[in-house]
Amino acid sequence: MNATALAADEFDPASVVTRDPVVRVEGICKHYGSVEALRGIDLQFERGKLTTLLGPSGCGKTTLLKIIAGLVPATSGRIIVNGRAVTGPGPERAFVFQDFALMPWATVLRNVGFGLELKGVPADERNRIARSYIGEVGLQGFEDKYPHELSGGMRQRVGIARAFAVNADVLLLDEPFSAVDEQNRRKFQEDLLRLVEMERKTFIFVTHSIEEAVYVSDRIVLLSPRPGRVSNIIDPRIDRTADPDDIRRDPGYLDVVEEIWQGLRHYAE
Amino acid sequence: MTLFGYRIPMMASLIVWALVWEIVGRLDLIFLIPPMTAIIVAGFDLMQTGSWQNATLVTVRSFVIGMALAIGVGVPLGVMMGRVKIIDNIFGLWVNIFVSAPLSALVPVLMILFGMGEATIVVTVFLFAVWIIVLDARAGVMQVPPSLVEMARSYGASRATIMRKIILVAALPEILAGIRIGVIRGVKGVVIGQILVAVIGYGELFELYSRSFDMERFWALTLFLFAAAMVLSAVVENAEKRIEYYAGAR
Ligand SMILES: Nc1ncnc2c1ncn2[C@@H]1O[C@H](COP(=O)(O)OP(=O)(O)O)[C@@H](O)[C@H]1O
Ligand SMILES: [Mg+2]
Numbered sequence: 471m472n473a474t475a476l477a478a479d480e481f482d483p484a485s486v487v488t489r490d491p492v493v494r495v496e497g498i499c500k501h502y503g504s505v506e507a508l509r510g511i512d513l514q515f516e517r518g519k520l521t522t523l524l525g526p527s528g529c530g531k532t533t534l535l536k537i538i539a540g541l542v543p544a545t546s547g548r549i550i551v552n553g554r555a556v557t558g559p560g561p562e563r564a565f566v567f568q569d570f571a572l573m574p575w576a577t578v579l580r581n582v583g584f585g586l587e588l589k590g591v592p593a594d595e596r597n598r599i600a601r602s603y604i605g606e607v608g609l610q611g612f613e614d615k616y617p618h619e620l621s622g623g624m625r626q627r628v629g630i631a632r633a634f635a636v637n638a639d640v641l642l643l644d645e646p647f648s649a650v651d652e653q654n655r656r657k658f659q660e661d662l663l664r665l666v667e668m669e670r671k672t673f674i675f676v677t678h679s680i681e682e683a684v685y686v687s688d689r690i691v692l693l694s695p696r697p698g699r700v701s702n703i704i705d706p707r708i709d710r711t712a713d714p715d716d717i718r719r720d721p722g723y724l725d726v727v728e729e730i731w732q733g734l735r736h737y738a739e
Numbered sequence: 740m741t742l743f744g745y746r747i748p749m750m751a752s753l754i755v756w757a758l759v760w761e762i763v764g765r766l767d768l769i770f771l772i773p774p775m776t777a778i779i780v781a782g783f784d785l786m787q788t789g790s791w792q793n794a795t796l797v798t799v800r801s802f803v804i805g806m807a808l809a810i811g812v813g814v815p816l817g818v819m820m821g822r823v824k825i826i827d828n829i830f831g832l833w834v835n836i837f838v839s840a841p842l843s844a845l846v847p848v849l850m851i852l853f854g855m856g857e858a859t860i861v862v863t864v865f866l867f868a869v870w871i872i873v874l875d876a877r878a879g880v881m882q883v884p885p886s887l888v889e890m891a892r893s894y895g896a897s898r899a900t901i902m903r904k905i906i907l908v909a910a911l912p913e914i915l916a917g918i919r920i921g922v923i924r925g926v927k928g929v930v931i932g933q934i935l936v937a938v939i940g941y942g943e944l945f946e947l948y949s950r951s952f953d954m955e956r957f958w959a960l961t962l963f964l965f966a967a968a969m970v971l972s973a974v975v976e977n978a979e980k981r982i983e984y985y986a987g988a989r
């Protein structure tokens with residue numbers, strides 16, 4: 471069997487073992503009191519790849535991402551990052567929050583450099599690094615603005631720049647574009663792909679948009695409704711050298727979207 | 740306020756009322772109301788007297804000490820209540836009872852406990868001011884977005900750093916609002932305390948002037964207190980304005 475092309479009916483966990491797993495999720499279960507949020511999650515995430523966790527809202531995507539981040543303890547199972555078991559947050563992982571989590575009292579520059587500030591990087595150096603990532607996400611000239619002076623899309627660029635600035639191996643993005651309008655969303659997705667290309671990092675990306683998942687992902691993990699379980703793993707294998715608009719019209723792209731939609735539709739009732 | 744298209748500053752309304760007062764005073768209708776000009780002259784006179792200077796010193800001192808204690812106890816207690824459920828359960832009920840209790844009624848008890856001196860006044864100021872400071876600090880801490888705390892945690896911040904760089908800063912607008920109301924209540928506390936104790940500071944002077952029907956000095960003293968309360972509140976309000984740019988934007 472082909473190890474990368476997996477249709478819904480031939481899903482076999484043994485075949486998706488990756489070559490260079492940076493993050494390994496082993497038997498993760500999570501209960502919130504009597505609520506079972508996640509059940510027996512086993513996954514591996516490869517370096518330089520973007521993996522999307524896709525599933526209906528409430529299926530435990532945020533929970534799984536926060537467990538990987540070390541922000542929420544798992545009820546059972548473990549997370550291995552770079553060969554070491556996770557016991558809490560660590561410098562090799564950075565989180566991008568759905569609600570941006572920007573400090574309203576701090577400028578864009580200070581917000582972007584805040585991860586470095588907490589690590590004790592001297593002001594000169596962290597401002598230099600922050601400025602370069604502010605440029606990278608297209609916010610040049612906004613260094614001294616406050617978050618409330620920016621649009622939702624620009625705020626999330628600040629959140630992304632902050633995560634990049636600490637130079638973590640693993641980037642965890644929790645529905646980063648959910649508060650961004652449709653036009654900016656596409657621009658964002660293209661920018662994200664450019665950043666994935668540029669930085670050899672492991673991206674774990676959460677979304678509930680099928681189109682977004684197919685467009686940006688190297689691999690899509692479909693989660694079932696609560697309790698969240700891995701229901702399918704799909705490698706879209708989109709040719710990203712093409713023009714973004716052509717990709718969105720490409721039959722291959724549309725087929726994968728349709729396949730996922732068919733896989734999820736029986737949950738949608 | 741606008742009149743005939745001109746903007747009239749707030750001070751104008753004060754001046755109008757002072758004029759009305761002056762006219763009523765000149766008409767000699769009520770002996771309780773001497774002319775405003777006479778009150779102001781009496782005020783300047785009063786400032787030269789040793790008894791006023793001494794009373795002011797005592798009053799300011801007990802107010803400052805009482806407020807310092809109220810802030811020093813109130814802010815940390817409110818912050819802890821906002822962060823730690825058990826502490827909130829232990830103190831919550833009491834703070835809510837005291838914040839609206841008629842504390843003047845407690846002053847006679849305080850006199851028995853702390854004597855007829857400055858200590859009683861300090862405690863009165865403290866008791867008047869502290870509860871609202873606690874409640875506002877608590878409210879400020881409780882509205883800090885959990886994702887901000889999580890963000891700091893994800894970048895490796897320690898508990899102390901999270902407290903210093905996130906929670907206290909995010910709660911600052913509410914903490915300052917509590918201190919502003921606390922200051923106003925503290926002024927009430929120092930006046931009520933002194934009037935009830937009646938042998939120290941302004942209380943002694945009020946007692947003296949009202950017994951000798953020296954209404955000019957009596958009102959002059961009252962004006963001093965009004966002015967002090969307004970200035971203090973304006974100072975804190977000014978501090979609040981400096982951070983408003985983000986308080987309004989969250
Ligand atoms: N802190 C919490 N306490 C209790 N239940 C929670 C908590 N966080 C999430 N849950 C529950 O766990 C389930 C999964 O939540 P979440 O991970 O946020 O899902 P998703 O991100 O996929 O929408 C939901 O049913 C949610 O109500
Ligand atoms: Mg979520």
